[in-house]
Amino acid sequence: MLMQYAFCQCFGNIRETSWRGVIRVMKLAMTWVQPAFLAVIFAFWSLAPASWVNASTMTLAVLLTYGAVQALEFVSERHASWRITWREFRTDFFYLLLFTFVIAWFTQIAAENPLTALKASLGIATPWIMALPFVLQVALVLVVIEFGQYWMHRLMHGNYAFWLTHAPHHHMTQLNALKGATGNPIELFLISLSVVALLDVQLSAVFCASNMLTGITCFAHANVKTTPPRWYSYLFTTIEHHSLHHSTLFENNFSNFGNGLILLDRIFGTYREGFSEIVGQDERKRLSIWEQWVFPAKHGIPYIKAKLAGETPTVG
Ligand SMILES: [Zn+2]
């Protein structure tokens, strides 16, 4: 009897100790998972052989990034109220494919190619960028993309016409890994614009910076409980920053515009501390894909009509 008691006690202690160990390892993993993701992406593109540096590899790397962060939602959940459902996943997956294949293709032909032609016709050349170490080229591309996205995002919150394209993204009532790519197609195109095509940069550095930003924005929308190191959340946008931006309060919406670099909000005075589990707009009605697509026309046409009639328009 005594032996049995001692065995149970000992087994209980081992079990308790191993659980404490598991919790400690999980805590450590959730502290370093975001920097580790960025380190892996950086290592991959810096070591990738030239034959791998193409659009197909980039597409695969981006899809793997989205998939890995989405999978983490099942390992370390942040809010039960944001738990992914089949309906949410179907919508998110549709947008992932739209963003990765259709919007990326359209951005290439409607913006990147004309910019490249403009660069050639104006004789713009920045060969000194090519001579920089890979890490600096990546940092430069990251800042250039984010600088444009910060001001575009801020414009979307400050101008009604632009807001109508961005509002569907804010009507989401929960956040998940793929939701950074969810919204009205016009907004997805506008937020993809950048002037990187005007610069002479290694293609692998452009892919690396874009892939790293995908990782950051993915985590910034993910239902993953993480506690990143302080330096990470000082520089990069986290779920805390971005969930506050998605909250139902206007003053919170008009803050934390950085999609990837929250540092820009700190510099331009729009940084706000905090987080919000309650996300959405107005009555927190979830929009269907169709409602997201017709949103600008549905609210924009009556607005223009009222303006033309000299009446005070209602804003949606
Ligand atoms: Zn916004």
Ligand SMILES: [Zn+2]
């Ligand atoms: Zn968002």
